[in-house]
Amino acid sequence: MRVQMTVNGKAVSGEVAPETLLAQFLRENLRLTGTHIGCDTSQCGACVVLCGGKSVKSCTMLAAQAEGADITTIEGMESPGGELHPLQEAFRQNHGLQCGFCTPGMVMSAADLLRQNPSPSEEEIRHWLEGNICRCTGYHNIVKAVQAVAAAK
Amino acid sequence: MKTFEYHKPSSLDDAAKLLAQADAVALAGGMTLLPVMKQRLNSPSVVVDLAALEDLRGIRENESKGVVLGAMTTHAEVAGDALVREKLPALAELAAGIGDAQVRNRGTVGGSLANNDPAADYPAALLALNGSVHTNKREIAADDFFAGLFATALEEGEIIRHLHFPIPEKAGYKKFPQPASLYALVGVFAAKTNGGVRVAVTGAGSEGVFRVPELEEALGKDFSPESVPEKLSDGVEEKLLNDIHGSPQYRAALITALLRSP
Numbered sequence: 001m002r003v004q005m006t007v008n009g010k011a012v013s014g015e016v017a018p019e020t021l022l023a024q025f026l027r028e029n030l031r032l033t034g035t036h037i038g039c040d041t042s043q044c045g046a047c048v049v050l051c052g053g054k055s056v057k058s059c060t061m062l063a064a065q066a067e068g069a070d071i072t073t074i075e076g077m078e079s080p081g082g083e084l085h086p087l088q089e090a091f092r093q094n095h096g097l098q099c100g101f102c103t104p105g106m107v108m109s110a111a112d113l114l115r116q117n118p119s120p121s122e123e124e125i126r127h128w129l130e131g132n133i134c135r136c137t138g139y140h141n142i143v144k145a146v147q148a149v150a151a152a153k
Numbered sequence: 154m155k156t157f158e159y160h161k162p163s164s165l166d167d168a169a170k171l172l173a174q175a176d177a178v179a180l181a182g183g184m185t186l187l188p189v190m191k192q193r194l195n196s197p198s199v200v201v202d203l204a205a206l207e208d209l210r211g212i213r214e215n216e217s218k219g220v221v222l223g224a225m226t227t228h229a230e231v232a233g234d235a236l237v238r239e240k241l242p243a244l245a246e247l248a249a250g251i252g253d254a255q256v257r258n259r260g261t262v263g264g265s266l267a268n269n270d271p272a273a274d275y276p277a278a279l280l281a282l283n284g285s286v287h288t289n290k291r292e293i294a295a296d297d298f299f300a301g302l303f304a305t306a307l308e309e310g311e312i313i314r315h316l317h318f319p320i321p322e323k324a325g326y327k328k329f330p331q332p333a334s335l336y337a338l339v340g341v342f343a344a345k346t347n348g349g350v351r352v353a354v355t356g357a358g359s360e361g362v363f364r365v366p367e368l369e370e371a372l373g374k375d376f377s378p379e380s381v382p383e384k385l386s387d388g389v390e391e392k393l394l395n396d397i398h399g400s401p402q403y404r405a406a407l408i409t410a411l412l413r414s415p
Contacts, residue, residue: 017156018156018158018200019154019155019156019157041188042184042187042188042255042256045253045255048255051258055254055255055258056258056259057255060183060184060188061259062180062183062187064159064161065183065202065204109254109255113254130254130335131252131253131255131256
C-alpha cells in the first residue's frame with residue numbers, strides 16, 4: 001500500500017506492507033536512522049517521534065496510521081542552518097547522554113513536555129520521562145538538561 | 154507481525170461490515186493490539202482502523218448532565234479536558250495515570266474498555282460510576298458489559314461509539330501500579346452515586362474487574378476512609394489473582410489500604 005505524510009517539513013511517500021511500523025518506515029524507507037528501535041515493545045522510548053506535535057512511540061504505530069500526519073524526528077530538530085535545537089545543545093552541555101542510544105527519544109519526548117508545560121518542575125520532568133529508559137546516565141543529567149532549557153525560556 | 158489487510162473506513166456502517174468478516178479486528182489507538190500482534194498472540198487477517206470515524210470522537214455533556222466520551226478519545230484528552238476535570242476529576246486523574254505520556258497520546262478509552270485487560274484502569278471507572286457503553290447496535294450497562302478476562306458483551310462487528318458516565322456525588326480512584334508495566338497491581342474506584350455507593354477493583358481479580366459488596370455496604374453507611382474495614386472477608390480473597398507480582402493476600406491488603414489511605 002502507498003502511504004504519504006509530512007516528515008520534518010517535507011512531503012514524503014512510499015510503498016509499504018500494511019504491517020510496516022512507522023519506525024521502520026522512517027528508518028528503512030526514508031533512511032532517517034536517528035529514530036532508534038530499542039525494545040520494540042513500547043517500553044523504552046528510543047523510537048519517540050512527534051506526530052502532529054504529540055510524542056508517540058513509532059514502534060507501536062503503523063506507517064498506515066500516520067497517513068497524512070505531520071511527523072517530526074530528531075533529524076528535524078536542528079535549525080535550517082544546522083544549529084542544534086536548544087534541547088540537543090542542553091543535553092550536550094549537561095552531559096545528558098553517554099552512549100546516546102536513548103537520546104533521540106529523550107529529546108523528542110522532552111520537546112512534547114516543554115510544548116505543554118514550558119516550566120516543568122523536576123518531579124514533572126521525571127514523571128513525564130517515565131516512558132523513556134536510559135541505561136547509562138541514571139537520568140540526573142537528562143533531567144538537568146531539560147531543566148536548563150526550561151529555565152532559559 | 155504477520156501481514157493483514159488494512160482498512161480505514163470513513164463510516165460506521167462500513168466499519169461494521171468490515172468487522173463482520175471472519176478474523177477481523179478493530180484498531181483504535183493500538184497500544185495493546187499492535188504489541189500482541191507483534192508477539193503473534195493475535196494474527197488477524199483484517200485490521201479495521203477506526204481513526205477516521207468522526208462519530209467516535211469528542212467529549213460532551215448530555216441532557217442528563219453526564220459526561221459522554223467518544224470511544225476514540227485518548228487518555229491524554231480525557232486527562233486534560235476541562236469538562237472532565239470539572240465534573241469527573243477522579244476520571245481525569247485515572248486517565249493521567251495510565252501508562253506513560255506516549256501511551257496516553259495514542260491509547261483510547263474505547264479501546265481499553267473493549268480489550269478489558271484485567272489490569273486496565275477504565276473498567277474500574279465504568280463499573281463504579283455505573284456508566285454505560287453505547288455501540289452501533291445498543292446500549293450496554295456497565296454491570297452487563299464485562300465478561301471475564303479480555304472478554305466483554307460486545308458481539309462480532311459491534312463497535313463502541315461512546316461511553317456515558319453519570320456524575321457521582323463523590324468519587325475517587327487510587328492505584329498501586331506494577332512498577333515495570335505501570336498497569337494496576339491493584340486499582341480501586343469508589344463512587345457515591347445517586348444509586349448508592351459502588352466500589353470496583355481492577356488489577357486484582359482473577360476474572361477481571363469486580364465490585365465488592367462488603368465495601369459498598371461499609372462505605373454506604375459513611376463514605377469516608379475510616380469506615381473501610383481493615384480486612385476483607387475470605388470470600389473476596391478467593392477471587393483474587395495469584396501471580397509473581399502478588400499473592401491474593403497481598404492484593405486483598407492493598408484494596409483496603411488504598412481505600413483507607415487519605
